[in-house]
Amino acid sequence: MGDFVLNVNGARLRVSASAEETLLSVLRNRLNLTGTKYGCGEGQCGACTVLLDGRATRSCLVPVESAAKAKIVTIEGLAQNGKLSAIQQAFLDEGAFQCGYCTSGMILGATSLLHERHNPTEEQIVEAMEGHICRCGTYPRIVEAVKRASRLLAPGASR
Amino acid sequence: MNHRDEPVTEFVQGSLSARPCISEMDRRDFLKVLGGGLLVCLTQTSSWAQESGRGFGGHELSKELSAWLHIAADGEVKVFTGKVEVGQNIRTSLAQLVAEELRVPFDAITMVMGDTDLTPWDMGTFGSRTTPTMGPQLRTMAAAARQMLLEIAAQRWHVDPAGLTAAGGKVTDPQNTRSLAYGELSRGEKLVKTVSSEERLTPAPEWKIAGTAVPKAEGRDFVTGKHKYPSDITRPEMMFGAVLRPNGFNAALASLDTSAAEKLPGVKVVRDGDFIGLVAPDAFAAQRALAAIQAKWNVPAQSSNQGLFAYLKNNPENGRDDGPQHVSGSVEPALAGADLKLEEQYSVAYIAHAPLEPRAAVAEWIDGKLTVWTGTQRPFGVRDELMQAFHLSPAQVRVIQPDMGSGYGGKHTGEAAVEAARLAKAAGKPVKVVWTRSEEFTWAYLRPAGLIEIKAGAQHNGTLVAWEHHNYNSGPAAIGTPYSVANQLIQYHAAKSPLRQGSYRGLASTANHFARESHMDGMAHVVSMDPLEFRLKNLTDPRLQAVFQAAAEKFGWGRLKSTPERGFGIAGGLDKGGYVATCAEVEIDAASRRVRIRRIVQAWECGAIVNPDGLRNQLAGAIVQGIGGALFERILFADGRILNPHFAQYRVPRFSDTPQIEVVLIDRKDLPSAGAGETGLVGVAPAVGNAIFAASGIRLRNMPMAPRSGVLGEPDPGFRS
Numbered sequence: 001m002g003d004f005v006l007n008v009n010g011a012r013l014r015v016s017a018s019a020e021e022t023l024l025s026v027l028r029n030r031l032n033l034t035g036t037k038y039g040c041g042e043g044q045c046g047a048c049t050v051l052l053d054g055r056a057t058r059s060c061l062v063p064v065e066s067a068a069k070a071k072i073v074t075i076e077g078l079a080q081n082g083k084l085s086a087i088q089q090a091f092l093d094e095g096a097f098q099c100g101y102c103t104s105g106m107i108l109g110a111t112s113l114l115h116e117r118h119n120p121t122e123e124q125i126v127e128a129m130e131g132h133i134c135r136c137g138t139y140p141r142i143v144e145a146v147k148r149a150s151r152l153l154a155p156g157a158s159r
Numbered sequence: 160m161n162h163r164d165e166p167v168t169e170f171v172q173g174s175l176s177a178r179p180c181i182s183e184m185d186r187r188d189f190l191k192v193l194g195g196g197l198l199v200c201l202t203q204t205s206s207w208a209q210e211s212g213r214g215f216g217g218h219e220l221s222k223e224l225s226a227w228l229h230i231a232a233d234g235e236v237k238v239f240t241g242k243v244e245v246g247q248n249i250r251t252s253l254a255q256l257v258a259e260e261l262r263v264p265f266d267a268i269t270m271v272m273g274d275t276d277l278t279p280w281d282m283g284t285f286g287s288r289t290t291p292t293m294g295p296q297l298r299t300m301a302a303a304a305r306q307m308l309l310e311i312a313a314q315r316w317h318v319d320p321a322g323l324t325a326a327g328g329k330v331t332d333p334q335n336t337r338s339l340a341y342g343e344l345s346r347g348e349k350l351v352k353t354v355s356s357e358e359r360l361t362p363a364p365e366w367k368i369a370g371t372a373v374p375k376a377e378g379r380d381f382v383t384g385k386h387k388y389p390s391d392i393t394r395p396e397m398m399f400g401a402v403l404r405p406n407g408f409n410a411a412l413a414s415l416d417t418s419a420a421e422k423l424p425g426v427k428v429v430r431d432g433d434f435i436g437l438v439a440p441d442a443f444a445a446q447r448a449l450a451a452i453q454a455k456w457n458v459p460a461q462s463s464n465q466g467l468f469a470y471l472k473n474n475p476e477n478g479r480d481d482g483p484q485h486v487s488g489s490v491e492p493a494l495a496g497a498d499l500k501l502e503e504q505y506s507v508a509y510i511a512h513a514p515l516e517p518r519a520a521v522a523e524w525i526d527g528k529l530t531v532w533t534g535t536q537r538p539f540g541v542r543d544e545l546m547q548a549f550h551l552s553p554a555q556v557r558v559i560q561p562d563m564g565s566g567y568g569g570k571h572t573g574e575a576a577v578e579a580a581r582l583a584k585a586a587g588k589p590v591k592v593v594w595t596r597s598e599e600f601t602w603a604y605l606r607p608a609g610l611i612e613i614k615a616g617a618q619h620n621g622t623l624v625a626w627e628h629h630n631y632n633s634g635p636a637a638i639g640t641p642y643s644v645a646n647q648l649i650q651y652h653a654a655k656s657p658l659r660q661g662s663y664r665g666l667a668s669t670a671n672h673f674a675r676e677s678h679m680d681g682m683a684h685v686v687s688m689d690p691l692e693f694r695l696k697n698l699t700d701p702r703l704q705a706v707f708q709a710a711a712e713k714f715g716w717g718r719l720k721s722t723p724e725r726g727f728g729i730a731g732g733l734d735k736g737g738y739v740a741t742c743a744e745v746e747i748d749a750a751s752r753r754v755r756i757r758r759i760v761q762a763w764e765c766g767a768i769v770n771p772d773g774l775r776n777q778l779a780g781a782i783v784q785g786i787g788g789a790l791f792e793r794i795l796f797a798d799g800r801i802l803n804p805h806f807a808q809y810r811v812p813r814f815s816d817t818p819q820i821e822v823v824l825i826d827r828k829d830l831p832s833a834g835a836g837e838t839g840l841v842g843v844a845p846a847v848g849n850a851i852f853a854a855s856g857i858r859l860r861n862m863p864m865a866p867r868s869g870v871l872g873e874p875d876p877g878f879r880s
Binding site for chain 2: 017018021028029030033035036037039041042044047074075076084088089091092095097100101102103104107125132133134136138139140141142143
């Protein structure tokens with residue numbers, strides 16, 4: 001066991017964990033940030049996606065040790081002062097979930113995508129999100145939500 | 160070899176023992192918990208018994224109370240039902256129905272669901288039964304409560320209740336322009352009323368809240384990570400459990416060495432007969448300790464995909480054939496005399512539900528009472544499993560089902576709940592067990608594989624004269640043909656399954672529709688008729704005709720001509736009160752032979768629509784899920800092992816597999832609402848297969864139809880019988 005200081009959602013959190021324990025396990029089981037989900041533990045489903053320095057990352061594949069220097073953002077850190085991020089709001093407005101278990105990972109994946117490309121085409125959305133599974137099959141609405149969010153985030157758009 | 164220990168939806172008749180009639184919590188205790196207000200209980204009337212008895216052996220409802228509703232002094236309405244929310248949006252649509260009849264705003268309703276201490280006994284959430292059974296029950300109870308509130312107000316004011324109106328959570332006297340909120344009518348007293356009358360329910364054309372696109376209840380919690388799924392539950396001092404699995408089915412333990420695991424800090428190994436598990440202070444330590452256990456197993460030789468369908472045909476479940484379920488006319492001479500005939504075999508593979516949240520449970524023992532939070536479609540069924548495993552009375556077990564990461568028919572059982580409870584008992588502390596993805600693929604149950612054989616005969620003019628349909632192992636749901644055929648023989652043959660199998664969303668209906676609607680397409684070809692024209696010629700059910708016509712119109716059927724690169728197909732049917740017709744457009748790349756589904760148009764009718772937005776979401780989801788089973792999902796197995804228990808090997812539909820989807824809803828406000836969770840799947844596979852045939856002339860009769868990354872034409876040796 002070692003002591004690590006993680007920068008999570010803007011807060012510095014001290015945590016004791018084995019160096020090779022995954023970031024997913026630490027977030028869920030030691031920091032009680034359960035919005036990040038376990039789906040496969042193998043980087044195949046995207047449910048555990050968080051942002052590491054702004055980039056969508058599978059937290060089930062990242063040892064906590066290597067996340068210690070990064071800025072980590074989880075689903076709990078997206079809303080600011082109770083105001084949903086544009087992407088959260090778009091998912092809510094489109095009703096882009098059924099059971100909702102994939103939603104955290106989808107939203108963080110979309111956040112990373114829209115950070116890199118402000119106005120992605122449908123093909124670019126599909127390509128970027130391909131690693132995320134929604135077993136309920138809500139894909140068409142998720143694509144619509146990402147498009148809606150990109151409009152909300154466009155320069156000059158009023159929110 | 161046979162592992163049919165799960166209640167397959169259609170197999171459930173008569174399989175359940177007698178049930179306790181009322182909740183274990185006395186109604187007076189219940190009111191203590193709730194505080195002052197009006198508690199309305201619905202007792203089962205004869206007509207409910209009839210309704211609920213259909214297909215479920217009369218066990219759908221408890222005999223006495225089937226639902227409760229409480230109106231608190233502050234006006235908050237709590238509705239208690241044993242149904243559960245698994246992503247199908249029933250928490251929202253049931254609340255809409257109650258709000259409608261009670262005449263309160265949607266937001267005034269809180270649904271308390273799937274908690275065995277708080278809600279009436281319920282058989283489970285499956286079979287598309289919630290909307291047609293629980294819906295009318297809750298509506299009746301709410302309508303009775305509204306009538307009661309009108310009468311209380313009338314007494315208070317000494318007026319005729321007929322002159323009062325109920326709206327917006329208030330009773331109003333239009334004569335004297337006075338009103339009282341529902342909460343005020345109880346005056347803080349504890350009033351208990353039991354209703355059994357069949358109230359006049361508000362007809363669907365008059366609905367103001369029901370029938371509208373109310374957004375998902377508590378939707379914000381799902382986009383902020385706030386919602387707590389079963390695997391998110393924590394308890395003070397909770398430990399983490401893990402269970403040692405054999406390296407094959409039916410394995411016997413040859414040797415075991417747990418000493419290395421037991422040396423790890425805080426780890427305790429628990430052995431109880433065949434059960435070997437452990438608890439650890441954290442999840443990481445639990446997995447590390449599990450890996451440190453040395454175990455050797457003897458796994459007997461077992462069957463594989465190779466030869467599976469011949470096996471299913473030749474191994475009846477009880478060693479005998481139970482005979483046909485349905486016979487009309489005389490099939491054999493009708494076939495012999497038919498102008499044109501077609502005889503084919505179809506098959507469906509074992510497939511996995513693969514809910515994104517695997518099985519999970521947290522168990523806690525306090526003073527001999529066991530409480531388990533777990534993801535299940537049958538909280539009362541899991542309570543029974545726990546009672547049996549630990550020799551407890553119903554009052555000693557509470558199962559709580561937080562809205563979960565779905566199930567699709569795959570979470571009828573309580574494996575993780577029993578494991579967590581066993582470990583928690585041994586540890587003396589609460590324990591969480593979350594199955595890994597590989598455990599979920601391997602140790603849960605599967606949708607049955609099945610072989611279907613169809614013989615059909617028709618006249619030159621396209622009139623069907625004979626239809627013979629045999630289903631081996633996959634199930635009897637929707638096995639009967641909806642087409643008018645004078646001579647029929649329909650038979651389901653239960654078989655010994657080499658793998659553990661159970662319920663699934665649209666279980667056998669998917670298989671039977673795939674075979675029947677592929678065969679109908681083949682017959683249309685044989686009689687040289689347009690596939691839609693051929694179906695309509697042999698169809699008298701106006702509801703099925705209507706969805707076929709609606710789908711065809713939206714799709715542009717008839718204006719579209721298939722080419723070798725682009726095919727158009729149609730299929731349809733009905734089950735569980737839902738009518739569906741599906742049109743598919745597929746594209747086949749000439750060089751790679753890769754097939755892509757470009758467009759699906761689906762028309763749907765299930766009576767009066769309760770929530771059109773939730774319904775569209777369910778139907779689009781059903782189409783996407785149907786694509787997986789149609790094209791590429793399949794479990795591979797050999798020698799007691801699942802060979803593809805990972806998402807990297809078991810392909811589920813992803814963004815790039817999703818076609819353009821258009822859903823046409825037919826809202827029949829004159830008909831009772833039916834469930835819509837399952838039957839939206841059944842048209843997808845045959846419509847796609849028929850479209851592939853139209854383009855290529857290749858008839859694919861085995862689901863999945865293109866398992867190798869969607870490439871056509873390569874035989875899949877694993878699935879030939």
